[in-house]
Amino acid sequence: MPTPSITVRGLLLDMDGTLVNSDAVVARVWRGWATEQGLDPEEVLRVAHGRQGHLTMATVLPGRPVEQNLADNRALLAKETADLDGIVPVPGAPAFLAAVEPLPHALVTSADRGLSTARMGAARLRMPQIRITSEDVSASKPDPEGFLKGAAELGFAPAECAVFEDSGAGIAAGLAAGMPVVGIGPRAAAHSPTAHVPDLEAVRVEPLQDGRIRLSFHG
Incomplete structure (x- = not known):
């Protein structure tokens, strides 16, 4: 779907299917x-x-x-x-995490802390400093609670944060939170995200001088 770019202040990243192929x-x-x-x-x-x-x-x-x-x-x-057999990063995930490292971002996952630590480690991906896991919420995706907590941890209004998600439940949660959603991979296309890309190799992250982040997409 043609969305030239999204400009926000913070990024909220799902794990399974978005950063890690599990x-x-x-x-x-x-x-x-x-x-x-x-x-x-x-x-x-x-x-x-x-x-x-x-x-x-x-x-x-x-x-x-x-x-x-x-x-x-x-x-x-x-x-x-x-069971960590076959866990690999989603294409583009290592470079994407390197690009967002100095920018406001958080992991928001339905996994618990143990599972998220194990899978990010198995995929050899850097764990974001801020993460919202199943222990931190009272309601799972598609409820928006996790993404709203992630935005609050970053210190931004929901509409100032972009969600990266692959699943229908996650996309619904992000949209319900009032956030633009970047759909990652084939599962995401059917759930009407704000923008859709095949993987993280198709996302460009550009820090702007005013502190905002411009996301642009190709592929």
Whole structure:
């Protein structure tokens, strides 16, 4: 979609699918869980991207006890944190993180602190100094709470921050927060982000003299 540029003051970065390609691990863990529950693994995976695990479970198994979902979620998180096979950076992620290092930015992820540390480390990516993880919010994406907290941590109004996201839940959260959203990768295109690019190689980050950040896109 043609959006020549977006100018903001802060950047809010999702992790899985945006900076880190963890699809192989996510597919392994969630296909196993779906099969155990007698569910269609592909249908569960369509829901799982970008959400906290217990919310995915509540969505695909409505009426299931919350305690059971939370217990299953703890078990799956342990599996995901231990399984780092196949985790790689999204194309352009190392250069993108280098470009934004001196600029106001934060990680906003549905992962917990342990999982985000493990995956960023496995992909050999720098962890942003500010990060909002599942421990910091009361509601998962598509609720905007995480992105609103990220903007507050950076000290900017929501509309002054751009979100980078790959999932439908994450894009919905960013838009609900009143922020422009840069959709990354093939999953993002169907969810009407403000701009869409195939990966981070297609994003140019330009600091402006007044302290703002201009994002431009190609590809």
